Amino acid sequence: MYLLVVLAIFTFILAFVILKIYLKLTIGKCYCNVYLNGKVALITGGNSGLGFHLALALAGRGCRVIIADKDDCEKTKENIIAQTGNSNIVTKKFNLASLRSVRELVKDITDSEDRLDFLINNAGIGGTGKSYTEDGLDLGMQVNFFGHFLLTHLLIGLLKKSSPSKIIFLSSKLAFFHNLSLDNLNYPQDQVGVVSAYLKIYANSKLCSIIAARELSKKLTGTEVTVYAVHPGVVYTQIYLRNGKVPSLTNTIYKLFNTIMTKPLSRSPEEGIQTALHVILCKQIVKDTGKLFAECKVHRPPAKAEDSDFAKKIWNASENYVRLNPNEII
Structure with missing residues (x-):
């Protein structure tokens, strides 16, 4: 019995090590060596995690970087300037959990910027439990998707003016574990359970980002504005530590799982x-x-993202949820 236990532990450790090596060896790498002098990028959630490292990488290539975040970003700005020598870094404070705040940011950007070459919809939040915003939207869905959906619509004019330009939606392979439907696009409060809080709402929001990229690209046919969804891989960032209002026992189990499994198998933000x-x-x-x-290559999306009828319904419903004016519809 003792030998069986030892063998089982050894097998698990060996499999874990092999998996970690495989994950490291299959990480894609960007080899495009392009200087971005004169270009402008707006990154949401650029104060930490992937957003910060993207801001750092773009600033290092001479890009003017606008970091839009709900937190104060002045220290982040100083850090980027110190590391890159590029002082063309701007910070904007806004909250994706407020449609009003998104509109205020857009007015600020359009009043102060002559161009926008890259819109990077990066900001996100993990499990949020039964939390709803002042707009009556599920907190996770609004921060991860609805807020970016509105932001993108309102900045299309500036992106077209600056074309060729690009819109990037940060997504996740967790989108494959969605349960998205028209009925739960704005997750009903009576359906939010433990699993939903940690997986389904997040997964649904990431599928919506993939759908938005596909649908928006069709609507922008004939322009020089292109749109992409990106899965960065499993990266252990602050999103794993911001779990919203969830039961303490569930939160403890969640953090334990992330410490034991997610963190050791994760890639670095730079990767x-x-x-x-x-x-x-x-x-x-x-x-x-x-x-x-x-x-760094095209990846097959979840089947639902390729269902044109379903995608159009999600798009149209999203337009209603973010309360677009008739002249703002693309």
């Missing part, structure tokens, strides 16, 4: 931004507008 960088910098992917990228 996690490679696909996003590839999409931002590579000029040869124009033909792949609307597609999902992972490991």
Whole structure:
């Protein structure tokens, strides 16, 4: 019995090590060496995690970087300037959990910027439990998707003016574990349970980002604005530590799982931004507008994202949820 236990432990450890090695060896790398002097990028959630490292990478290539975040970003700005020598860094404070705040940010951007070359919809939040915003929207869905959906619509004019330009939606392979429907696009409060709080709402929001990229690319046919969804891989960032209002026991189990399994198998933020960088910098992917990228190459999306009828219904419902004016509809 003792030998069986030892053998089982050894087998698990060996499998774990092999998996970690495999994951490291299959990480995509961006080889596009493009200088971005004169270009402008707006990154949501650029104060930490992937957003910060993307801001750092773009600033290092001479890009003017606008970091839009709900937290104060002045220290982040100083850090980026110190590391890159690029002082052309701007910070904006806004909250994706407020449609009003999104509109205020857009007014600020359009009043102060002559161009926008890259819109990077990066900000996100993990499990949120039974939390709803002042707009009556599920907190996770609004921060991860609805807020970016509105932001993108309102900045289309500036992106067209600056074309060729790109829109990037940060997504996740967790989108494959969705249960998205028209009925739970704005997750009903009576359906929010433990699993939903940690997986389904997040997964649904990431599927919506993939759908938005596909549908928006169709609507922008004939323009030089291209759109992409990006899966960065499993990256252990602050999103794993911001769990919203969830039961304490569930939260404890969640953090324990992340410490034991997720963190050891995760890639670094520098590795996690490679696909996003590839999409931002590579000029040869124009033909792949609307597609999902992972490991710096096109990746097949969840089946629901390829269901045109379903995608159109999600798009139309999203327009209503974010309260677009008739002249703002693309």
